[in-house]
Amino acid sequence: xxxxxETPNDNETKPQEMLEALLQKELSQTKDAAEAVGLTxxxxxxxxxxQADQMFLLLEGFYGAHLQEAEAQVSRxxxxxxxxxxxxxxxxxxxxxxxDANLKDLLSSLLKGKYKLESAEGxxxxxxxxxxxxxxxxxxxxxxxxxxxxxxxxxxxxxARDAGLVIPREELIQRTLHAxxxxxxxxxxxxxxxxxxLYLNKLHMLLFGLxxxxxxxxxxxxxxxxxxxxxxxxxxxxxxxxxxxxxxEFLAVLEKTKDQLFVKKQGEQKDVAEVRSxxxxxxxxxxxxxxxxxxxx
Numbered sequence: 271x272x273x274x275x276e277t278p279n280d281n282e283t284k285p286q287e288m289l290e291a292l293l294q295k296e297l298s299q300t301k302d303a304a305e306a307v308g309l310t311x312x313x314x315x316x317x318x319x320x321q322a323d324q325m326f327l328l329l330e331g332f333y334g335a336h337l338q339e340a341e342a343q344v345s346r347x348x349x350x351x352x353x354x355x356x357x358x359x360x361x362x363x364x365x366x367x368x369x370d371a372n373l374k375d376l377l378s379s380l381l382k383g384k385y386k387l388e389s390a391e392g393x394x395x396x397x398x399x400x401x402x403x404x405x406x407x408x409x410x411x412x413x414x415x416x417x418x419x420x421x422x423x424x425x426x427x428x429x430a431r432d433a434g435l436v437i438p439r440e441e442l443i444q445r446t447l448h449a450x451x452x453x454x455x456x457x458x459x460x461x462x463x464x465x466x467x468l469y470l471n472k473l474h475m476l477l478f479g480l481x482x483x484x485x486x487x488x489x490x491x492x493x494x495x496x497x498x499x500x501x502x503x504x505x506x507x508x509x510x511x512x513x514x515x516x517x518x519e520f521l522a523v524l525e526k527t528k529d530q531l532f533v534k535k536q537g538e539q540k541d542v543a544e545v546r547s548x549x550x551x552x553x554x555x556x557x558x559x560x561x562x563x564x565x566x567x
Contacts, residue, residue, distance in 0.1 A: 290321070297310075297329070297331075297332045301336055301339060302379065303380065307382070307383055310326070310329045314409045317409075323413075323460070327460060343376060344376075344387070344395055345393070349376070353373075354394060365381060384398065385397065386399035388428070391432055397425065401425055403421070403422070404418055407419075413452075414459075420449060427441075429472065432482065443513075446513055447508065449465055450513050453465060457560070470553055470556065473552065474549075476513075477517070485531075486532070491530060501517050501520070504517050512560055515559055516556065523548045527542050
């Protein structure tokens with residue numbers, strides 16, 4: 271791994287834009303995640319939290335550009351055949367003890383690059399390990415620290431897998447509220463839009479569920495009674511939140527449709543106009559409610 275051209279003392283005197291440009295240049299010259307992490311860690315020495323934030327975003331950009339390459343390495347049939355026999359999660363210590371040199375080198379490199387392995391639908395694949403990314407928290411700002419923490423929650427315990435909810439609904443509620451808190455606290459965060467999309471996804475899961483874990487009865491397409499009770503309590507307990515208000519509006523719509531989320535016509539699932547309208551306006555409604563609750567600035 272080649273060292274960056276700057277030393278920690280150099281970083282203290284270089285303009286922010288120059289440091290970011292230098293790091294971006296070096297990141298563009300490597301495809302190795304472990305090297306990218308090492309470069310970012312060294313460039314962060316002696317810089318301000320604002321500079322560290324931008325460097326962290328550059329590292330995330332590296333992952334965005336190279337995740338498919340990491341996936342391609344792991345998806346090779348001969349690699350999948352070996353990985354499918356292993357128990358996840360796999361630690362760096364475990365990987366270092368394997369006798370298969372090629373597999374050991376591949377997975378050691380991925381783990382050092384702050385990837386981890388996940389499984390779904392019979393396939394093993396790499397994802398960014400945001401729990402490991404917490405090592406950057408001491409360097410970055412509070413909004414970025416909280417962003418990493420939120421991403422780590424989803425990284426450690428994914429909300430959904432194989433088109434179904436895999437965490438308790440109570441935990442889904444708390445995750446949704448945590449994402450909302452981020453949005454109302456940090457409206458100027460460079461990761462606002464990413465967290466907003468995660469929030470909208472969770473809110474949709476809360477109200478409608480997923481294909482394999484819907485909130486409605488498959489035969490009647492009506493909201494399940496226990497889910498309705500849960501949502502009523504949520505609206506009452508979280509009356510001052512965006513989530514509570516959106517749930518309240520959702521229940522008001524279902525009051526008009528007699529709890530019907532969809533209808534069956536000629537054996538097929540069809541939209542209910544009022545519910546479809548609510549879904550289409552969810553993001554707009556969330557944006558309006560968040561603007562009235564922001565605490566930053």
